Amino acid sequence: xxxxxxxxxxxxxxxxxxxxxxxxxxxxxxxxxx
Amino acid sequence: xxxxxxxxxxxxxxxxxxxxxxxxxxxxxxxxxxxxxxxxxxxxxxxxxxxxxxxxxxxxxxxxxxxxxxxxxxxxxxxxxxxxxxxxxxxxxxxxxxxxxxxxxxxxxxxxxxxxxxxxxxxxxxxxxxxxxxxxxxxxxxxxxxxxxxxxxxxxxxxx
Numbered sequence: 001x002x003x004x005x006x007x008x009x010x011x012x013x014x015x016x017x018x019x020x021x022x023x024x025x026x027x028x029x030x031x032x033x034x
Numbered sequence: 035x036x037x038x039x040x041x042x043x044x045x046x047x048x049x050x051x052x053x054x055x056x057x058x059x060x061x062x063x064x065x066x067x068x069x070x071x072x073x074x075x076x077x078x079x080x081x082x083x084x085x086x087x088x089x090x091x092x093x094x095x096x097x098x099x100x101x102x103x104x105x106x107x108x109x110x111x112x113x114x115x116x117x118x119x120x121x122x123x124x125x126x127x128x129x130x131x132x133x134x135x136x137x138x139x140x141x142x143x144x145x146x147x148x149x150x151x152x153x154x155x156x157x158x159x160x161x162x163x164x165x166x167x168x169x170x171x172x173x174x175x176x177x178x179x180x181x182x183x184x185x186x187x188x189x190x191x192x193x194x
Contacts, residue, residue, distance in 0.1 A: 005169035008059060015176025022123055022177050030119040 039103035046095035047182075051175055053089040058172045061085070062165065078147055086143055093135045100128060124181030131171045131178065138167035 004010030061077065068074040104111050104118075104125065111122040142164035145152035152160065 003166075005166055005173065008172075011058070011169050011173050012176065015173040018173065019177040019180050022181070026119055026123060030114055 036103060036105065039099050039105075043096060043099035043103050046092045046099055049088055049092035050096050051179070053085055053092065054168070054171055054175060056085065057089070057168055062168075082143070082147055083149075086140065086147075090135050090140050093132050097128060097132050100125065120181050120184040124178050124184065127174050127178035127181065131174050134167045134171050139164050139171070142167070 002010075004014045061082065065074055065077055068077055101108055104121070107116075107118050107121075110116040111118040111125045114122040142160035144150045145157055145160040146164060
């Protein structure tokens with residue numbers, strides 16, 4: 001599989017996916033129940 | 035004083051991330067084309083060293099102004115606790131990016147631009163490492179800016 005960081009579009013998509021993952025991490029593990 | 039820290043953080047941050055996006059969106063592709071028609075020296079001799087100077091020192095300025103802005107919340111942010119969870123994620127991402135600048139991008143750019151002696155083989159490897167580190171920072175900048183801008187509107191939208 002090609003490294004997504006080889007292209008600008010792949011880099012931006014990776015950043016967006018990472019944002020979603022971190023938001024879910026924040027909501028479910030860091031501030032759950034607040 | 036927090037207003038001054040925030041102001042400086044934004045000014046340094048725009049300089050740092052603006053140049054990061056310049057490298058990734060403009061210079062990388064431009065250098066490839068310039069190399070093909072023999073005009074790359076203009077960029078590598080006159081543009082890249084200046085851009086890298088402001089890039090790496092703006093990164094330091096951004097981090098220091100950010101630490102000043104966090105103030106008493108600095109430890110809570112980095113330990114992701116006491117209401118500082120979201121800004122803490124942004125702070126960790128920014129810190130990783132600062133490390134990438136000084137540990138991977140700048141040392142390898144010095145080899146690529148001929149500021150330190152390097153064989154062609156070493157330069158080729160340095161080019162690859164610097165490119166991937168720069169792209170990694172561009173990727174990290176997307177969630178970093180999301181969490182840095184985690185104001186009331188974000189919190190409402192996310193139900194936080």
